[in-house]
Amino acid sequence: MNCLHRFPSDLPIEFEDSFNDPFRYRPHPIIAAAAEEVLKMVPESDFRQGKMLGVLAVETPDGTKGYLAAFSGSVNDKNIIDGFVPPIYDLLDPEGGFKKGEAELNRLNSQIRQLEESQELKDMRAALKAAQENAEAEISEMKSRMALAKKEREAIREAGVDQEQQQALIRQSQFQKAELRRLKLSWEERICRIKEGISSIDEEIKALKSARAEKSEKLQKWIFDMFVVTNALGEKSSLTDIFTSCGQTPPGGTGECAAPKLLQYAYTNGLRPLAMGEFWYGQSPDGPVRTHGHFYPSCTSKCGPLLKYMMKGLKVETALTACGKPSVIYEDNEIIIASKPSGMPSVPGLDGSTSLLEWLQRDYGMSVQSVHRLDMDTSGIMVYAKTEGAAADLRRQFEKHTVRKTYLARLSPPDSHIEKSTVLTEGLKGSISLPLSADYDERPRQKADTVQGKESLTEYEVVRTYGNGTTDILFHPVTGRTHQLRVHSAHIHGLARPIVGDLLYGGEPNSRLCLHAMEITFRHPGGGEEVTFSENISF
DSSP states (O other): OOOOEEOOTTSOOOOOSSBOOTTSOOOOHHHHHHHHHHHHHSOHHHHTTOEEEEEEEEEOTTSOEEEEEEESSOBTTBOOOTTSOOOSSOTTOTTSHHHHHHHHHHHHHHHHHHHHTOHHHHHHHHHHHHHHHHHHHHHHHHHHHHHHHHHHHHHHHHHOOOHHHHHHHHHHHHHHHHHHHHHHHHHHHHHHHHHHHHHHHHHHHHHHHHHHHHHHHHHHHHHHHHOEEEOTTSOEEEHHHHHHTTTOOOOTTTTOSHHHHHHHHHHHTTOEEEEEEEEEESSOOSSSOOOBTOEEOOOSTTTHHHHHHHTTTSOBOOOOOOBSOOEEEEEOSSEEEEEEOBTOOSSOOSSOOOOHHHHHHHHHOTTOEEOOOOOTTOEEEEEEESSHHHHHHHHHHHHTTOOEEEEEEEEOOOOTTOTTOOOOOTTOEEEEEEEEEEOGGGTTOEEEOTTTOEEEEEEEEEEEEOTTSOEEEEEEESSOOTTHHHHHHHSTTTTSOOBTTOTTTTOOOOSSOOEEEEEEEEEOTTTOOEEEEEOOOOO
């Protein structure tokens, strides 16, 4: 199968000397052009429900440059489609081990389903219910008769009885109690026999489910063992070994995403990877932020350890650096108001880069404390405390949502593939409400989630629209969920206009995320008076 595609002849083909980080990148212009070509060749009937696609620019041993295309998972029970690279391991091969193992699981599923839905089991459960109801009714009726008889005996005793009559009344009571015991025992035996029949079938179902779980676990491990991938050093390893070395277990579906397919094909065919990008095709889902033609980072749960292994031997670009330098715009004995540049973390993280908190502690003393955060890519005003009392006071204000914040954002142009995107005109005011939760497969991304999500609310006001389709907007977050403004901007049930430069949520390419915390209002922890600090910016 020849999967290597040529770039358009009029396209200047130049690449950096390092491979882009698939978890944090701005799509290379040539990758964007290749994606446009791939979108044209996608068989619409196969991808109608939406699918993540990927392109990888490569160089052949003779110096020729081209690109590969891939799709995640399978479509319509196919994982081999003309023009796209094949899977790392063909799970859909009818003669392969997976299909045979799947057939065995399907056989067990069928047996379980037949037993669970059998008429015999239904009849026994109906008989059990009827027996329990009849037993309760008969026993209740007998108890009522016994209660009446007891009252009659008591009335007779009150009228006066001799010893022979007293003995007769006692025998009557004893006989009725014995009859009740016999009735209860009779029903218990009948109900027990029915339960034994149900239990026999339930045990059979339980044994089949146990066998299914064991076979499913073995099949999944076998799959992970069969997925053997290569890296740029020529080393090979299975998914099992890659994830075990990280103290993890591969999630289901690992190895079937577009990115590892592309790298594996390149390595096994002598092609040198140059740059890569993954983008969405088709209908947007209701949960995660996905829009036709927009680029997104690789998933972290499945592809995190896998791609890190597969990129060994490649020179991978370093993390994006901060745009500008931090500065202090106000300071007193209680607080420091600082301006954080885009790309600088608010507090120390795992990547080792200097955070704004560390920068302040270095220059203003270790007593400086963090009381809230901004996303690393978001710039703007932050308040830090200089005393324990000030830190406790400010944290309470943030927890009670009494702190008022205003953000300035520049939104990407409206997308023609989204039919119901909000029309933004200068002066327009409105609000966005979406329940949000963490997208655990795509960390740190968030998603709309009507089941487990927490309600989030943002008010907005359109400031200015531009001829290129971008829009400046003021956001006033009422709640403070992670990535709230970014998801509210990008999601199809929000504004459907991702923020320019948003690497996580499909924003227009830019040197930075165009989101700035421009104003903050709170009670000063020293005197309790309301204070406001603001900072303008030009994107």
